[in-house]
Amino acid sequence: MSQARSRPSRRAPLGSRPDARAVAAETLEAVLHRRHPFEAALASHPDHGVLEPRDRAFAYALVAKTLRRLGEIEALVRLVLHRPLPERDRQVMTLLRLGVAQLLFLGTPAHAAVDTTVNLARRWRLGRHLALINAVLRRIHRDGPALTAGFDAPRLNTPDWLWHAWEAAYGPVACRRIAETHLEEPPLDLSAKGDPSVVAAAVGGMVLPTGSVRLHHHGAVPETEGFAAGVWWVQDVAAALPVRLLGDVRGRQVIDLCAAPGGKTAQLAAAGARVIAVDRSAARMALVRDNLSRLHLSVETVVAEAEAWRPATLADAVLVDVPCSATGTIRRHPDVARIKQPADVAALAPVQARLLAAAASMVRPGGIVVYSACSLQPEEGRALVAAQRGQLPNLVPDPISPAEIPGLPEAVTGDGTFRTLPCFLADHGGMDGFYACRLRRTEQPTGDCEGGPLAS
The missing domain is CATH 1.10.940.10 (NusB-like)
Structure with a gap:
């Protein structure tokens, strides 16, 4: 050799x-x-x-x-x-x-x-x-x-395993559009603590239909207007949407599992939730705390393995944004296409399944669990949730309505789950690929998260 x-x-x-x-x-x-x-x-x-x-x-x-x-x-x-x-x-x-x-x-x-x-x-x-x-x-x-x-630039720049997986999951046209989006430099998205139009005016950005602020041209993030004052944080438009599936969280106890880097934690706190943020990494949780301090937001933080930790009382809602292959973020992180392999997807599935089961055990009857992943791979989204439904009979689907995602009705699939593709909002610079499914805890097992062709 x-x-x-x-x-x-x-x-x-x-x-x-x-x-x-x-x-x-x-x-x-x-x-x-x-x-x-x-x-x-x-x-x-x-x-x-x-x-x-x-x-x-x-x-x-x-x-x-x-x-x-x-x-x-x-x-x-x-x-x-x-x-x-x-x-x-x-x-x-x-x-x-x-x-x-x-x-x-x-x-x-x-x-x-x-x-x-x-x-x-x-x-x-x-x-x-x-x-x-x-x-x-x-x-x-x-x-x-x-x-x-x-x-053929889109095809050449997409590893074979990803191209074939996306073509099978979303069809050849959507697969090519995803790959085309990955060739372009992405804009910077911000989530506003208050009125997004005020933030957009201050930073020279635009308010997207979903409420995020987008900057097509920007300098160093810490030097951007409003950063030091804590009026916004960096968060891709797609990553900001799963929190919406929890509805009005004001005054409710919400657990954010796998909380780092903390964008969703900040969303929940800014919306008035009583948040418990859980992450296994002390270093990453320290960054979450630093960001929340800059934003003048307060939450309870816990450094622990989310699979083993349990709250003192059952929560009204649990958001579990699982560790995944992150193939939905390639437009912002082009290294993902080169350092991840099919074996990584397979290795993460048991972890994701255990985290979903843990989330189900932390929520009160009638409460909500939102499972999300920044992955385009069906094995980490629709297929994972469908497989685990048989193991979690007390979780039933709570279908999402297009009205809950204003300005992006195509993100809601025919079966009431959530799926964004990088080619969505293409005229404005695209977005990350995300999957989310909303489930409600009940004592009677029924239902499924399977359905439409994009529910992956």
Whole structure:
């Protein structure tokens, strides 16, 4: 078996200026070869914190664009190379990926993209490949647009297992629209603590039909108007909708299981609920508390395994937003398409089932459980809930009405469950893919969460 080269030093040479492209290259290696989440890998790079803000933004944009267009980039490199690179030369491929992304998708001047990539290869001690890297990138600069003219970008940039799963679940037209949406940079969505129109006016955004505020152009989040004052928090429009399925929560006790990063917890608290937020991670719960403090919201927080923890008294409602493959968030997190595999979906199913059972045990008779997942995979949504219904006879479906999701009637399926696709709200920049099912606790088992073709 061929051996990969040893990893180059992660630090800039002593006395030199940290380089954004080097940080980007190391981050891309961590994502593609060690399956590290993109944003965590970038933030933990030892040189990331000392980059200038503009360079940090460039490093982020370079890795994000490379991941978003990875299939096209690799197909183009294969066209230009006379023979595939062996695994031991994977660092060469890493640099070629970043160079192509700059040339074709970021608009970097050719001399800058080529020269900096060659210089980085020299720093990585890839001397025998300098001529190859230079020649490949110059050929792609010259002929790239012609070579890619016949590429099917949505298909090339979607891993086979995801394409086939989405085509089976949603049909070929919706599958292609999902993949097309993933090629575009997503806008930033905010949930307002008060009047969303006031927030939209302050930040230069627009109010979406569902009430979220959307910014198509923005700077650093902490520097955006209203952040320090705690009048909004970042939350994708789709992620803000499952809480609505609980109805009017004012004065009611609501348990938020798997609460981090805390967007739904903030929604519940802002709506007047008495919230108990539960999460297994002390570090993530600390971030939840910090965000709630900024928002001037108060909830009870518990660090515990949600499967084992139980409240002192049964709640009026439980929201369980389960850990999942997160394939519904690829438009915002393009690394998900590269670090997740079918085995990850299968491995999470028992955890999701146990969490749903735990939620059912925490709610009073007549109370509501909302199960949600930011996944496009049926195994984590409709199929999971349908399979568990037989094990939880005291939970019955409580169908959702389109009137509960104003401005987005297509999110309510024929069987009264909730399903968003990334291509929804396409004219405004899309949204995450989410599944949710509302269930009510009763002593008489009946009903099901199965039904319409999009209820996954």
